[in-house]
Amino acid sequence: MKKLSFLILLVFTITSLTAQTDKKLYAKVVNDSDDTPMPNVHVVNLTTIKGVITNEKGEFELTAKADDIIFFSFLGFKSIKVRVTNDMLKYKGSSTIRLTELAYALEKVVLTPYKLTGYLDIDAKNVPLRPNYRYRIAGLSTGYEAGQNAPGAISSVLGAIFNPADFLQKVFGKKPKQMRKLRQMKEDDEIRNLLASKFDRQMLRELLQVERVDIDEILSLCNYSKTFITTANDLQILDAINDCYEEYKILSREKKK
Incomplete structure (x- = not known):
């Protein structure tokens, strides 16, 4: 009887493993x-x-x-x-x-006219500039963008200088499991090729189990400009989040020491 029970259990185990x-x-x-x-x-x-x-x-x-x-x-x-x-x-x-196909409503587009004189030297000076500046912090490889599209970046950079580990803990501390998928995604060529042609963040949201607003907040706290956040493709967004997460892991280990 014991041998029969053991045989049944063995068959069940092999079947379960095969199914998986x-x-x-x-x-x-x-x-x-x-x-x-x-x-x-x-x-x-x-x-x-x-x-x-x-x-x-x-x-x-x-x-x-x-x-x-x-x-x-x-x-x-x-x-x-x-x-x-x-x-x-x-x-x-x-x-x-x-x-199922989606129905899109076209948004109203506002065009701002610029009066040109026809003289290159004069017109070049009158074209409005919206520069973004990239700052660096000693000891960190990641840069920080500022300018009109990221007006709060300078204060964030200063905060990061004084306490960079706490700064990045705010970004990634609550999502350790999801962020560990970044390395696997980053090293998979097929996933990278898929993300390179996408701009809607849908696949990133599903892979990382975060909302669109979370992705924007992560990049904002890592001091990427609004221009980058809104125009980069999903692969660039993935690499940006990954770079910031790698800094977080390094600084977290140093803080524990």
């Missing part, structure tokens, strides 16, 4: 309105931090296991998250992911 083994997920992404295949859709496994892009037929394959969360995003379409099931892994190519 990573497999290939094969699926197709289509436009929900007309069922047309969608190429170049960004597909990321949020559990393993691995990503791919759909081919011209809207198809993709990605390493995954049951209960992994897959994130789908494409410009102009609503991003979605899908939990992987055993059926999706078992039946190759049977899964179809549908993305």
